[in-house]
Amino acid sequence: MRVISRGTPLLCLLTAMLPAALAQVASGESELLQASQAVIKAVEQEPVAAYLAAQQAMARAEIAGLTWPNPVVSFDREQLFDSPAGDGETEMVAGISQQFDFSGRKRLQQQAAEHRINAQTAAGEALKGEIEAQTLQVFYQTLHQQRRVDVLKHWKQQLQSAMAGLERRAAAGDAAEYDVLLLNREIADITARIDVHRAEREFAWSALVAIMGQMDIKPRPWPRVGGTLLPHVAEIAGPNPGFPADEHPEITALDQLAKASEIEKQAAGRWWIPELTVNGGYKVRRLPGDRAHGFTIGASIPVPLFSRNQGAEKAGVARQRQAEAEKSIKLRQISGEIKGWLEKATILAQAAREFQDAANHASVRLVETAQAGFLGGELSVLALVDAYERAASAQLKALDMALAARTAQVRLGRLTRRPVQ
Numbered sequence: 525m526r527v528i529s530r531g532t533p534l535l536c537l538l539t540a541m542l543p544a545a546l547a548q549v550a551s552g553e554s555e556l557l558q559a560s561q562a563v564i565k566a567v568e569q570e571p572v573a574a575y576l577a578a579q580q581a582m583a584r585a586e587i588a589g590l591t592w593p594n595p596v597v598s599f600d601r602e603q604l605f606d607s608p609a610g611d612g613e614t615e616m617v618a619g620i621s622q623q624f625d626f627s628g629r630k631r632l633q634q635q636a637a638e639h640r641i642n643a644q645t646a647a648g649e650a651l652k653g654e655i656e657a658q659t660l661q662v663f664y665q666t667l668h669q670q671r672r673v674d675v676l677k678h679w680k681q682q683l684q685s686a687m688a689g690l691e692r693r694a695a696a697g698d699a700a701e702y703d704v705l706l707l708n709r710e711i712a713d714i715t716a717r718i719d720v721h722r723a724e725r726e727f728a729w730s731a732l733v734a735i736m737g738q739m740d741i742k743p744r745p746w747p748r749v750g751g752t753l754l755p756h757v758a759e760i761a762g763p764n765p766g767f768p769a770d771e772h773p774e775i776t777a778l779d780q781l782a783k784a785s786e787i788e789k790q791a792a793g794r795w796w797i798p799e800l801t802v803n804g805g806y807k808v809r810r811l812p813g814d815r816a817h818g819f820t821i822g823a824s825i826p827v828p829l830f831s832r833n834q835g836a837e838k839a840g841v842a843r844q845r846q847a848e849a850e851k852s853i854k855l856r857q858i859s860g861e862i863k864g865w866l867e868k869a870t871i872l873a874q875a876a877r878e879f880q881d882a883a884n885h886a887s888v889r890l891v892e893t894a895q896a897g898f899l900g901g902e903l904s905v906l907a908l909v910d911a912y913e914r915a916a917s918a919q920l921k922a923l924d925m926a927l928a929a930r931t932a933q934v935r936l937g938r939l940t941r942r943p944v945q
Contacts, residue, residue: 556750559663562736566659567652569737576648583641590634595622598805613812619805619820627797636787643780649941650773655735657938661931662732667749668927669725672920674747676721679916680714683707686908703905710909754876754926755933760869769859772939775851782847789840798825862939869932876925883922887915 566572602615687707693699729748733741769775801824808817894911897903936942 557663557748559660559751562663562732562749563656563659565736565738566655571737572652572655576651579644579648580641583637583644586637586640587634590630590637592625592630593623595620614810615807616810617805617807617820619803621801621803623799623801625799627794627799629791629794632787632791632794636784636791639780639784639787643777643784646773646777646780648773650777653773653938653941657934659732659735660934660937662728662735663749664751664753664927664930664934666725666728666732667751667753668923669721669728670747670749671753671923673718673721673725675916675919675923676714676718679912680711680718682912683711683714683909686905686912687711690905699905707905707909710913753923753930754880755869755873755930757870757873757877760866760873760933760936769855769862769939772858772941775855775858778847778851778854782844782851785840785844785847789837789844792837792840795828795837798828800825858939862936865932865936865939869929869936872925872929872932876922876929879918879925880922883918887918891915 598617598619598621600615600617600619604613687704690699690704690707694701694704725746732749733739770779803820803822803824805820806817807820808815810816891911894903894908898905898908
């Protein structure tokens with residue numbers, strides 16, 4: 525019986541250590557990868573920066589191409605035969621012509637191109653937000669799997685400690701061999717579950733490393749990531765929960781495209797102001813025994829008889845309507861998603877915290893009661909194993925609920941552009 529009494533405080537201590545073991549994983553945060561660090565590595569990697577820079581360069585190239593047309597240099601030589609002045613009559617004209625835009629179409633086209641640059645900038649911000657959200661989601665999945673492995677390992681340690689005491693009791697004739705075999709079976713099952721979650725943990729880590737663009741990073745012992753899985757309710761909504769959806773980068777991009785289309789429509793509507801072409805040159809006329817020369821000057825304008833930029837004007841109207849309609853649809857969608865994700869994240873975070881607090885207290889009492897009943901001969905080893913399993917299952921469920929709340933907060937942060945801690 526002294527062996528039994530010596531095992532009692534050890535089992536109680538291991539049970540009480542469960543919350544502390546999870547807290548210990550979060551210690552030494554400075555040595556672990558944090559969520560903010562993962563986001564910075566993902567967003568600032570070279571392919572992302574190069575893609576965003578290329579999008580900006582393509583938009584600015586349009587402005588660079590909206591310059592005056594090049595002048596046209598020409599040379600004509602004309603020779604007449606059977607002329608009254610003789611067969612040697614020739615005319616040579618060297619000239620240059622330049623087209624001028626007095627309608628202001630080029631200026632309007634430049635303004636439209638500037639709006640498209642703003643649209644590309646906003647689209648780049650939206651892309652960065654999507655990369656940030658994806659990185660955070662994979663990061664917290666990695667943290668979730670890391671914590672699940674820790675819970676399962678602690679559960680296995682509890683069973684192994686119980687096995688040590690049970691084997692001593694069996695050797696003294698106070699426990700049946702069936703109980704020893706049953707506990708060994710439970711330990712084997714937990715070991716298999718640990719291996720499965722270790723594989724999931726490594727898969728999540730590999731995905732996170734790939735997103736950060738650091739495939740050559742050297743693996744280090746676990747734990748590798750740190751932070752808080754369950755968000756606080758206060759930090760979900762933030763100081764200003766009423767985030768205006770029209771400030772979202774996707775809405776900004778569509779708004780800028782609509783403005784660009786409006787200006788393009790205005791430019792196409794100036795068909796009635798034709799472009800003026802001015803030309804000038806030098807002319808030489810040679811006759812047998814004579815030579816004459818002088819300057820030429822001229823101007824020309826197209827007559828808008830058939831083509832009045834009808835296609836460009838109609839296309840501008842259609843693009844404007846399309847962008848405004850898409851903006852309206854997207855605005856309603858984002859507004860609804862912000863409200864939905866805010867409510868979902870708040871409810872899940874509150875429920876997860878309440879469950880975690882209740883489960884920790886109930887699990888300790890459950891295990892203590894099962895240990896006392898087992899040691900007093902009132903409960904079997906199966907009841908003790910069941911108590912351990914229920915306590916660990918409660919911890920695993922709390923982690924799952926925390927991940928669901930954090931995922932909802934990440935999706936909310938993508939829409940509100942509010943950083944997730």
